[in-house]
Amino acid sequence: MIKENITTLLKTIPTTVKLIAVSKTKPIERIQEAYETGHLDFGENKVQEMSEKATRLPKDIQWHMIGHLQRNKVKYIAPFVSLIHSVDSVRLLREIDKQAQKNDRIIDCLLQMRIAREETKFGLTFNACDELLQNMQCSHVRIRGLMGMATFSDDQSQLKEEFGSLKNYFDKHKNECQWDTLSMGMSGDYELAIACGSNMIRVGSRIFGSRN
Numbered sequence: 383m384i385k386e387n388i389t390t391l392l393k394t395i396p397t398t399v400k401l402i403a404v405s406k407t408k409p410i411e412r413i414q415e416a417y418e419t420g421h422l423d424f425g426e427n428k429v430q431e432m433s434e435k436a437t438r439l440p441k442d443i444q445w446h447m448i449g450h451l452q453r454n455k456v457k458y459i460a461p462f463v464s465l466i467h468s469v470d471s472v473r474l475l476r477e478i479d480k481q482a483q484k485n486d487r488i489i490d491c492l493l494q495m496r497i498a499r500e501e502t503k504f505g506l507t508f509n510a511c512d513e514l515l516q517n518m519q520c521s522h523v524r525i526r527g528l529m530g531m532a533t534f535s536d537d538q539s540q541l542k543e544e545f546g547s548l549k550n551y552f553d554k555h556k557n558e559c560q561w562d563t564l565s566m567g568m569s570g571d572y573e574l575a576i577a578c579g580s581n582m583i584r585v586g587s588r589i590f591g592s593r594n
């Protein structure tokens with residue numbers, strides 16, 4: 383099932399769009415199954431869970447941190463994380479920079495933007511992001527682009543507006559900032575996100591089944 387889900391999904395999205403298989407809450411065995419299709423990019427939202435899985439699974443897996451990240455936990459993932467999607471403050475960025483330096487590597491990051499109407503979603507406003515871009519001086523962090531989550535809703539016009547606003551902001555800065563990654567779209571809205579210009583989607587339940 384998992385293997386089929388991945389291969390079908392890959393067949394239906396453009397080759398220019400990168401798929402992150404979101405494996406949070408799912409056991410090692412299910413990830414192993416997905417890995418056997420040749421898929422290497424997996425997303426987790428908790429530091430401890432991701433670290434444990436990374437220790438036990440093949441080393442060529444690329445781990446994506448997609449959940450809210452506390453500064454005091456950056457050190458646990460800094461040695462191996464492939465891309466952090468959820469940077470939402472200068473202070474977090476500085477901590478990532480520091481830990482990257484300690485590990486003698488450069489860590490790729492995305493800035494998480496708040497595009498949803500819901501109150502609970504983390505992320506930077508466009509104004510806060512403008513400010514962050516002016517104030518950051520990081521030698522060991524490379525910002526590759528932006529991440530955003532749309533409102534949990536079926537209202538296509540609202541989703542389109544939210545994805546569109548992120549794509550707009552991305553386009554405004556991509557040349558100057560040398561951005562190449564726009565992470566938007568999940569199981570329920572990835573098709574629309576791709577139509578709106580996403581080139582990285584984070585899909586969990588469509589691959590691994592629903593979480594309780």
Ligand SMILES: *Cc1c(COP(=O)(O)O)cnc(C)c1O
Pocket residue numbers: 404406427448449531567568569570584585586587588
């Ligand atoms: C859980 C999660 C996803 C995947 O959600 P699905 O609806 O299961 O595809 C994507 N992005 C983030 C940030 C998540 O926390």
